[in-house]
Amino acid sequence: MDPENYLHNYFKNLLREKGYKEKIEEYYLCLVNPIEESFITQEYRDLLLLHKEKKQGKNIHEGLQKHIQKWHWLQNNYALDLCLDETFFAKKLGEIKNLDPEKEIQRLDFELKEKKRKKEALIKKLNLSPEAKNLIRITEVFAYMQDERKKYVLLASHYQSQFIDEFGKRLKLNRKEMEYTYIEELPELLEQKKIDTAIFEERKRFTVVIHTLNGFEIFSGDLAEEVFKTLFEQKQTAFTKLQGIIASKGKASGPVKVVNKVQDLNKVHRGDILVATMTRPEMIIAMKKAAAIVTDEGGVTCHAAVVSRELRIPCIIGTKNATKVLKDGDLVEVDANNGIIKKRT
Numbered sequence: 001m002d003p004e005n006y007l008h009n010y011f012k013n014l015l016r017e018k019g020y021k022e023k024i025e026e027y028y029l030c031l032v033n034p035i036e037e038s039f040i041t042q043e044y045r046d047l048l049l050l051h052k053e054k055k056q057g058k059n060i061h062e063g064l065q066k067h068i069q070k071w072h073w074l075q076n077n078y079a080l081d082l083c084l085d086e087t088f089f090a091k092k093l094g095e096i097k098n099l100d101p102e103k104e105i106q107r108l109d110f111e112l113k114e115k116k117r118k119k120e121a122l123i124k125k126l127n128l129s130p131e132a133k134n135l136i137r138i139t140e141v142f143a144y145m146q147d148e149r150k151k152y153v154l155l156a157s158h159y160q161s162q163f164i165d166e167f168g169k170r171l172k173l174n175r176k177e178m179e180y181t182y183i184e185e186l187p188e189l190l191e192q193k194k195i196d197t198a199i200f201e202e203r204k205r206f207t208v209v210i211h212t213l214n215g216f217e218i219f220s221g222d223l224a225e226e227v228f229k230t231l232f233e234q235k236q237t238a239f240t241k242l243q244g245i246i247a248s249k250g251k252a253s254g255p256v257k258v259v260n261k262v263q264d265l266n267k268v269h270r271g272d273i274l275v276a277t278m279t280r281p282e283m284i285i286a287m288k289k290a291a292a293i294v295t296d297e298g299g300v301t302c303h304a305a306v307v308s309r310e311l312r313i314p315c316i317i318g319t320k321n322a323t324k325v326l327k328d329g330d331l332v333e334v335d336a337n338n339g340i341i342k343k344r345t
Contacts, residue, residue, distance in 0.1 A: 004299030
């Protein structure tokens with residue numbers, strides 16, 4: 001059973017029974033809204049404190065170094081350890097130089113308290129059963145755990161990168177070749193005196209790895225392309241309307257930018273509609289530029305849902321195939337009040 005669908009249907013039926021048919025989506029979002037700040041907002045808070053010290057005329061060099069040490073992994077992903085440096089965070093400080101840090105921190109405090117207050121008030125108003133209250137608390141815990149999991153995945157990416165470099169030295173392979181090795185292959189590679197590097201050239205061109213309960217199989221080159229097409233490629237269907245789950249309410253229109261990989265982030269400009277299978281922390285800069293966010297996957301506690309609510313931009317998740325039917329440049333209207341994406345002519 002899909003827990004997101006179960007949760008949505010449970011509260012949808014409950015709210016309908018209590019006579020709140022017109023308020024289902026609004027109340028549902030309020031009830032499942034996380035009550036802890038994401039690590040992205042936590043870093044922003046820390047940056048505001050540095051900005052405050054700088055405005056007071058204090059030397060922030062030491063504080064900036066501590067900030068770097070604490071948050072250098074912020075834009076890592078499964079493929080890259082970006083190890084953010086002083087230049088990056090100094091630029092971020094420059095971007096908020098016109099903000100009043102005290103007022104901005106107060107705004108964050110108020111929004112967090114208000115989110116908790118509204119949720120508790122709604123729970124009281126609806127006179128929810130112990131079962132419903134428990135489901136809400138479980139959702140809060142899982143939302144927190146999901147954000148923590150992402151944080152530690154990004155941190156792990158940093159340490160994984162160091163291991164890869166060390167293996168590369170011992171195997172006399174460059175970084176790119178190491179990126180195309182598979183962890184189960186490493187013991188065998190370490191024992192071999194000679195390595196056939198031709199296999200890495202094939203994998204650089206195209207690679208598909210299939211995992212099953214019985215193990216895994218690696219396909220590379222032309223065969224990998226054939227396997228990929230068989231498994232994943234779909235014919236583009238005519239698009240008029242898409243529907244998904246409301247993650248953050250609002251409306252926005254603009255051109256679509258489909259983001260399938262990290263390199264696609266640079267094509268997102270202010271006012272674009274960011275479309276992705278799912279969002280990840282390294283996408284945050286592009287997400288801040290987007291007028292709205294649409295994803296194939298995810299539930300109300302996923303990264304896209306949490307961040308879009310913090311950024312206060314419309315977001316529709318769980319469309320299943322937005323990245324398949326939408327393409328760069330399509331003009332769409334995202335109606336996140338009703339969970340609908342329509343093509344504009």
